[in-house]
Amino acid sequence: MNSRPDSAHITPISATGLHLSLGANMVLRGLDLAVPAGAVVALLGRNGAGKSTLIRCLVGLSVPDVGACNLAGCPSMVLSEAVRQGLGYVSQTPDLLDWLTGYEHLEQLGGLYAGWDNSHALCLAALLQLPLGVKAKNLSLGDQQKLSLVLALGHRPELLILDEPAASLDPIARRAFMNALFDDPAGAAPRTVLISSHLLADVERLASHLAFMRDGRIQLFGERDELSEHLRLLECAPAQVSAELSAQALHQRWTDGRLHLLLDGRVSAQAEQGRPLSLDELFLELNQ
């Protein structure tokens, strides 16, 4: 059975009705997400919104209390070997073997993938200026993150799930990483990507879709260009706000005696009286 994520009719990444409590925290609260094939989705949200928890559920490292998640149509808790072979995953904290050098990581972990392309991995490492001869425990945090990225990309995965992969990279390494991710000279860049990040400028360059997460749910999901075209911020004095307008808002908040309404021009005619928002402003509006 071909359960690789390139099967055209299968949603590569999906979560339905996910609930998960960790200790006393209800971290996921009925989360739904469907990532279309070929999308590069930026998963955005404040600290503690539940992004890593969602990602851990998607790759099968955490079990939701309720709900289902699938990669390439395969339940995350029992990923088939075919799906594993087509998946690249980088966790928030580099997960390396302290006593092995970079070269030894490529040899031992790369060997787990039938499609491992060692010369591709070496090219990526060179691009990122990663010192492969050094033991993982002696690498800086940024270099550990680079090694994790090389390990996640060396088999040219069709599905890539990255949890804040560039948080510890310097600006030059971040740029190199973005190039490595999307300008594969062999034309085999990953087809579908989910990447959690707080680096909004990077996200603006790379994402085709945005998924805003808050309080354990996806608050807003859509194509980046469409969101930018249709979303408007309308600032009103209290007397100007009707119940109907308020009901049309995707999000609203009071600030300095004025109501900020986030409107979608496809739903609300009054959106045209508002103004477009930058990604930073949209993040701020949705999270305050």
Ligand SMILES: Nc1ncnc2c1ncn2[C@@H]1O[C@H](COP(=O)(O)OP(=O)(O)OP(=O)(O)O)[C@@H](O)[C@H]1O
């Ligand atoms: N093992 C645990 N036990 C109890 N609570 C936990 C546990 N792991 C995570 N949490 C809580 O779950 C919530 C979501 O954490 P998560 O790491 O998923 O958020 P995040 O959106 O990835 O945050 P960040 O942007 O800071 O990485 C937080 O409130 C966190 O304290």
